[in-house]
Amino acid sequence: MVSLSSSRYGKDNIRLLKVERDPSNPRLQYVYEFTICVMLEGDYEAAYLQADNGPIVTTDSMKNTTHILAKKNPVSPPELFASILGAHFVDTYDHIHKSFIHIIQHRWTRYAVDGAPHEHSFIRDGAEVRVVDAEVHEDGKIFLSGGISDLLVLKSTGSAFYGYIQDKYTTLPETRDRIMSTSVDATWKYDVFNGVDAVRASVSSLEKGYKSARDITLKIFATDESASVQATLYRMAKQIIDDNSLVNQVSYALPNKHYFDIDLSWFEGLKNTGADAEVYAPQSNPNGLITATISRGD
Numbered sequence: 001m002v003s004l005s006s007s008r009y010g011k012d013n014i015r016l017l018k019v020e021r022d023p024s025n026p027r028l029q030y031v032y033e034f035t036i037c038v039m040l041e042g043d044y045e046a047a048y049l050q051a052d053n054g055p056i057v058t059t060d061s062m063k064n065t066t067h068i069l070a071k072k073n074p075v076s077p078p079e080l081f082a083s084i085l086g087a088h089f090v091d092t093y094d095h096i097h098k099s100f101i102h103i104i105q106h107r108w109t110r111y112a113v114d115g116a117p118h119e120h121s122f123i124r125d126g127a128e129v130r131v132v133d134a135e136v137h138e139d140g141k142i143f144l145s146g147g148i149s150d151l152l153v154l155k156s157t158g159s160a161f162y163g164y165i166q167d168k169y170t171t172l173p174e175t176r177d178r179i180m181s182t183s184v185d186a187t188w189k190y191d192v193f194n195g196v197d198a199v200r201a202s203v204s205s206l207e208k209g210y211k212s213a214r215d216i217t218l219k220i221f222a223t224d225e226s227a228s229v230q231a232t233l234y235r236m237a238k239q240i241i242d243d244n245s246l247v248n249q250v251s252y253a254l255p256n257k258h259y260f261d262i263d264l265s266w267f268e269g270l271k272n273t274g275a276d277a278e279v280y281a282p283q284s285n286p287n288g289l290i291t292a293t294i295s296r297g298d
């Protein structure tokens, strides 16, 4: 005896790029490139249990729907587009009860030519992406989260690490000045929205959520006299919650990308450790991984 405990299905890696043209100057353009995953949950058990395809909304149709709704709606901010897309499936099909939309927005940053921002030319400045998740229920509730992934940062001073457990397993030297580097993975959750119109009414807060989370991450990374990745992470998350009334939870996953001093004293007594360190050895593995979720209230 077995039973179907849970199931979800959909289309992953739907790719699209949308060009939006300024109404007063069609050469002034904005581009949005997304990779999207659409997943649905509902009453389609017969497809699994009886090989009955009757209740299946095809994953190919999900891809088509994504393209059509991107044509008919604004795609920015991605939180709004994810809500529109997710609501479409639960509103259109009675037997679909929940949809899960995951959007990765790839960075195309307008660049300057002869000192002036160019109207329609963009540069991919790094691997960093903006991420959005929308969980849309048929009763209209929309659970949104925004995020940043693969934002690679490094500071060459302003980070210390000492005072930790010293026991027979410890070899790590304490340091008052080290390189700190991480690839930021941050996620922030919003209060639940009641319907797409409520999301639409909060577009400016969603845009501000993304901009302020990114700015705060970069600013606190740079300015905090860091005692540890843990302490710096907490300050970032707290500031994001303090500055965004609709955000109720922030999570970070911060790999600690180590750069170790290289002892060169064997060569003519060269001093290259501690305060004398200038040439470091980047470590690819293993790496620390510091994670936490910080919530509003208790």
Ligand SMILES: O=c1[nH]c(=O)c2[nH]c(=O)[nH]c2[nH]1
Binding pocket: 161, 172, 227, 228, 229, 230, 256, 288
């Ligand atoms: O900021 C840090 N936190 C740690 O928990 C840790 N552990 C370690 O070896 N180096 C570091 N750095």
